[in-house]
Structure formats: structure tokens, C-alpha cells
Amino acid sequence: MSSTVLDSIIAGVRADLAARVSARPLANVVAAAASAPPPRPVLPRLSGPTLGVISEVKRASPSKGDLAAIPEPAALAATYAAAGAAAVSVLTEERRFRGSLADLDAVREAVDIPVLRKDFMVDDYQFYEARAHGADLVLLIVAALSDAQLRHFHSLATDLGMTALVEVHDAAEIERAQAIDPALLGVNARNLKTLDVDPDAFGALVGTIPAGVVTVAESGIRHADDARRYAREGADAVLVGEALVTHGDPGAAVAEFAAIPGTQR
Numbered sequence: 001m002s003s004t005v006l007d008s009i010i011a012g013v014r015a016d017l018a019a020r021v022s023a024r025p026l027a028n029v030v031a032a033a034a035s036a037p038p039p040r041p042v043l044p045r046l047s048g049p050t051l052g053v054i055s056e057v058k059r060a061s062p063s064k065g066d067l068a069a070i071p072e073p074a075a076l077a078a079t080y081a082a083a084g085a086a087a088v089s090v091l092t093e094e095r096r097f098r099g100s101l102a103d104l105d106a107v108r109e110a111v112d113i114p115v116l117r118k119d120f121m122v123d124d125y126q127f128y129e130a131r132a133h134g135a136d137l138v139l140l141i142v143a144a145l146s147d148a149q150l151r152h153f154h155s156l157a158t159d160l161g162m163t164a165l166v167e168v169h170d171a172a173e174i175e176r177a178q179a180i181d182p183a184l185l186g187v188n189a190r191n192l193k194t195l196d197v198d199p200d201a202f203g204a205l206v207g208t209i210p211a212g213v214v215t216v217a218e219s220g221i222r223h224a225d226d227a228r229r230y231a232r233e234g235a236d237a238v239l240v241g242e243a244l245v246t247h248g249d250p251g252a253a254v255a256e257f258a259a260i261p262g263t264q265r
């Protein structure tokens with residue numbers, strides 16, 4: 001079978017992870033996770049009367065290349081928080097997104113809203129590492145994991161006190177995700193194997209998501225009208241990267257998204 005964009009990202013993630021494991025043994029990271037500041041509650045922030053906005057710190061991407069230099073991720077995150085963001089997503093993958101764990105540290109220190117470590121989580125080490133660096137939320141990409149890994153990593157994240165954002169793109173992945181009863185489910189409009197963006201994905205799948213599950217519409221959200229559409233379709237929250245980091249006034253953009261009324265599913 002030919003290799004996908006997601007496969008090649010994960011190969012790089014595994015290589016970088018091996019270097020970090022050599023530099024800092026697991027036992028050391030486990031101890032740091034245990035003494036990290038406690039995780040911040042996530043779900044109530046994402047399921048309020050208005051649309052929750054998860055605002056992303058994103059320098060580059062496989063689909064678009066370089067987006068923004070972001071020399072001070074902490075300042076950008078503080079702008080997001082002051083404008084009403086419900087959470088901040090920090091890409092920590094280095095090769096394709098130019099993120100880092102140092103970005104995560106800086107953002108967690110700068111804001112008092114929950115912080116998502118957005119990465120390609122494929123090994124226990126990364127979960128302890130996420131917590132050690134203050135993550136409140138971690139991403140589980142169903143397309144990147146076996147059923148057994150999904151279950152195991154969901155339990156591990158929960159045991160560490162973090163909330164898992166379980167991410168799907170299609171009906172088959174939602175069915176696999178349902179097996180672990182996620183409290184927070186993201187529908188990514190972007191197919192991570194082809195990079196195609198389908199703005200209809202959320203609307204097509206939302207009817208199969210049980211009531212009570214907090215939902216996030218992810219990717220390709222450019223304007224307030226895109227976010228309004230997702231709110232009407234029943235999204236509790238949106239996850240926005242490129243449109244914010246390339247905006248001349250990211251705070252104004254977040255404030256506009258965050259004022260959109262939510263819709264009860």
C-alpha cells in the first residue's frame with residue numbers, strides 16, 4: 001500500500017521521539033508529569049451558550065507550508081485568551097509544523113484557559129511528556145491509531161487527568177471512536193491522508209454522534225460564516241489555526257467567532 005501524508009508525518013514524529021527518549025528517560029518524564037500543575041477542566045469551557053473557540057498556535061503546515069513566524073507564542077496565546085478563546089491548541093510537531101514543547105511551556109504559562117498539545121500521539125512517552133509540559137488536553141487521531149491503541153491512549157490520558165480530543169474524519173472512524181465513549185469528539189474537515197478539506201464532513205456525521213458528547217468542528221474555518229454554519233449544524237466548538245495566525249488582528253477574529261451563539265443538538 002502506498003504511504004500517505006499522515007504516514008510520513010508519523011515516521012518523522014517517531015524519529016524525533018526516539019531522540020527525546022534517549023535524552024530523557026521515561027521514568028524522569030513520568031516523575032515530571034506527576035509533579036506538574038493540575039490539569040484544567042476542559043468540557044465546561046467548550047459547551048457554553050456560545051461557540052467555543054480553540055485557537056491554534058500554528059507556524060506552518062504540510063498543506064500550506066509556512067504560515068506565520070510567531071516569535072512569541074505566549075503573546076499570541078494571551079491575545080487569544082483575552083479575546084474569549086475557550087482553549088489554546090499548540091502544535092508541538094517540529095518537522096512539518098515548526099512547533100515545539102517549548103511553545104507548549106510558554107503558552108501554558110501565559111494563559112489560564114486549557115491548553116491542547118496538538119501532535120501525533122503514538123507512544124505512551126508522549127502522554128507523560130504532554131502532562132509534564134502542562135497539557136490539559138491531548139489529541140487522539142483515530143486514523144493514526146489501531147483500536148487497541150485508541151483505547152489504551154484514551155485510558156492513559158484520562159488516568160493522567162487530561163481530556164482527550166478524539167478526532168475523526170469519516171463514518172468508519174466515528175464508529176471506531178464510539179467504542180471508547182469519548183466525551184469530546186472532533187470532526188476534522190481535513191483528510192490527513194490526502195489533505196483534502198471537506199466542509200460538509202461535520203454536517204454529514206453529526207447526526208451519528210450521541211447527545212451529550214461535546215463536538216468540535218476542525219480545520220478550514222476561514223470566516224465567521226464558516227463558524228456560524230458549524231454552530232447551526234450543532235458544533236459546540238471550532239478549532240481554528242491558519243485563519244487566526246494569518247489574520248492581521250487575531251484577537252478580533254477570535255472575538256467574532258466566540259460571540260456566535262451555540263445550537264443545542
Ligand SMILES: O=C(O)c1ccccc1NCC(=O)[C@H](O)[C@H](O)COP(=O)(O)O
Nearest residue numbers: 061062063192218219220221240241242
Ligand atoms: O494543517 C495541515 O495541513 C495538516 C496536515 C496533516 C495533518 C494535520 C494537519 N493539521 C492539523 C490540524 O488539525 C489543523 O492545524 C487544525 O485543525 C486547524 O486547521 P486550520 O484552521 O485549517 O489551520
